[in-house]
Amino acid sequence: MFKVLTFNNISARGLDRLPRERFEVSSEIQQPDAVLLRSAKLHDWAVPETLKAVGRAGAGVNNIPVEAMSERGIPVFNAPGANANAVKELVLAAMFLAARNICPAWAFAQTLEGDDAAMNKQAEAEKKRFTGFELPGRTLGVVGLGAIGVNVANAAKALGMNVIGYDPQITVRSAWNLEAGVRRAHSVDEVMAAADVVTLHVPETDDTRGMINGSRLAAAREGLVLLNFARAGIVDDNAVVAALDAGRMRSYVCDFPSAALKGHDAVVALPHIGASTNEAQENCAIMAADEVRDFLETGNIMNSVNFPELVLPRNGSGDRLTVANANVPNMLGQISSAVAEAGLNIADMYNKSRGDLAYSVVDIDGKLPGDVVERLRQTEGVLAVRVIE
Numbered sequence: 001m002f003k004v005l006t007f008n009n010i011s012a013r014g015l016d017r018l019p020r021e022r023f024e025v026s027s028e029i030q031q032p033d034a035v036l037l038r039s040a041k042l043h044d045w046a047v048p049e050t051l052k053a054v055g056r057a058g059a060g061v062n063n064i065p066v067e068a069m070s071e072r073g074i075p076v077f078n079a080p081g082a083n084a085n086a087v088k089e090l091v092l093a094a095m096f097l098a099a100r101n102i103c104p105a106w107a108f109a110q111t112l113e114g115d116d117a118a119m120n121k122q123a124e125a126e127k128k129r130f131t132g133f134e135l136p137g138r139t140l141g142v143v144g145l146g147a148i149g150v151n152v153a154n155a156a157k158a159l160g161m162n163v164i165g166y167d168p169q170i171t172v173r174s175a176w177n178l179e180a181g182v183r184r185a186h187s188v189d190e191v192m193a194a195a196d197v198v199t200l201h202v203p204e205t206d207d208t209r210g211m212i213n214g215s216r217l218a219a220a221r222e223g224l225v226l227l228n229f230a231r232a233g234i235v236d237d238n239a240v241v242a243a244l245d246a247g248r249m250r251s252y253v254c255d256f257p258s259a260a261l262k263g264h265d266a267v268v269a270l271p272h273i274g275a276s277t278n279e280a281q282e283n284c285a286i287m288a289a290d291e292v293r294d295f296l297e298t299g300n301i302m303n304s305v306n307f308p309e310l311v312l313p314r315n316g317s318g319d320r321l322t323v324a325n326a327n328v329p330n331m332l333g334q335i336s337s338a339v340a341e342a343g344l345n346i347a348d349m350y351n352k353s354r355g356d357l358a359y360s361v362v363d364i365d366g367k368l369p370g371d372v373v374e375r376l377r378q379t380e381g382v383l384a385v386r387v388i389e
């Protein structure tokens with residue numbers, strides 16, 4: 001029986017992928033084999049010795065100590081693209097909100113008083129304050145052309161916008177999915193200088209934290225609309241408020257409320273609802289649950305952010321051994337020697353590395369003795385060993 005600890009509200013459609021005769025699933029479990037979570041922060045969580053996998057029912061993994069998990073040989077899975085449409089739709093809504101001053105106009109309309117005629121008279125007198133702009137011919141700058149950025153870029157093209165995008169590590173898949181005519185920028189600064197509306201779709205990392213700061217905003221076009229549905233830490237809120245107050249920026253629409261932004265007329269800060277649709281929550285939960293289940297049951301790895309992708313159909317007549325280790329010479333030799341010294345035959349094996357980590361799946365004709373497994377566990381460089389019967 002595998003034990004899966006849940007943090008946050010994980011869609012039941014996802015949890016249903018874990019058959020209860022083989023998986024105990026609860027938010028109360030003490031010694032979990034795996035956790036499933038959304039935005040809960042794991043940085044201060046005391047990682048139990050039993051933990052074998054982390055499944056993030058979402059895209060961003062900045063709430064998870066990925067490096068510390070790697071050091072323990074624990075793969076972290078996420079749900080790439082599973083909420084991209086939900087975020088894209090909210091980003092488009094944000095762009096329309098900003099272009100047409102919908103929030104301040106609505107707030108003004110709430111203040112109208114008197115009978116219908118009086119309200120109409122005030123509305124007609126004041127509506128010029130809310131004159132907006134149209135999107136065709138305007139330039140959208142997209143920073144980060146992954147699952148969400150590509151969707152947003154393509155939708156903006158369909159709305160008649162010019163689109164300029166920056167992503168130094170764009171994948172072949174994203175490049176294929178991008179509409180023709182999206183101009184390639186070579187830096188964030190180039191995007192800032194060219195765009196009327198800038199939207200951010202990068203993960204929060206040491207490289208992207210504080211990416212949009214005072215000097216980048218100073219170099220932006222006059223009247224910039226900035227959209228941030230990525231992460232709070234990517235934008236310096238105080239710099240945004242300063243640029244808005246100085247009249248250099250038109251508005252900031254984001255998914256991350258903060259004390260600095262609260263109450264500002266030109267800011268709309270939503271409560272992190274980018275992925276809050278039933279569809280996205282189901283897609284993410286299903287994907288993360290399937291990945292965690294597959295790993296626990298077979299050792300196969302799909303959509304991990306720290307481990308190589310490795311899928312080996314089951315072969316042989318005995319145990320499956322999986323080993324996560326430091327990516328240094330002679331680890332594979334030591335693994336196969338340990339199996340050979342136990343007098344067992346390897347039916348099939350697959351080894352892949354990613355950065356400092358390597359992962360092997362070894363199908364064996366027979367049952368691995370406990371002392372062999374223990375010796376492998378103690379081998380220098382070995383991070384995690386599992387035997388799947």
Ligand SMILES: NC(=O)c1ccc[n+]([C@@H]2O[C@H](COP(=O)([O-])OP(=O)(O)OC[C@H]3O[C@@H](n4cnc5c(N)ncnc54)[C@H](O)[C@@H]3O)[C@@H](O)[C@H]2O)c1
Nearest residue numbers: 059060144145146147148167169201202203229230274275
């Ligand atoms: N508001 C929400 O609820 C919500 C929902 C989903 C995702 N997100 C956030 O959005 C981020 C992006 O999501 P995604 O699904 O598109 O992820 P993704 O991994 O598909 O795309 C991220 C892209 O950013 C690029 N990138 C990384 N560093 C960059 C840099 N310095 N400059 C330019 N590009 C860079 C990567 O190459 C990649 O193509 C997530 O990491 C998450 O933090 C927020």
Ligand SMILES: O=C(O)CC[C@@H](O)C(=O)O
Nearest residue numbers: 038039058059060275276
């Ligand atoms: O689970 C959520 O609601 C937010 C998820 C989102 O921030 C993500 O990175 O996918």
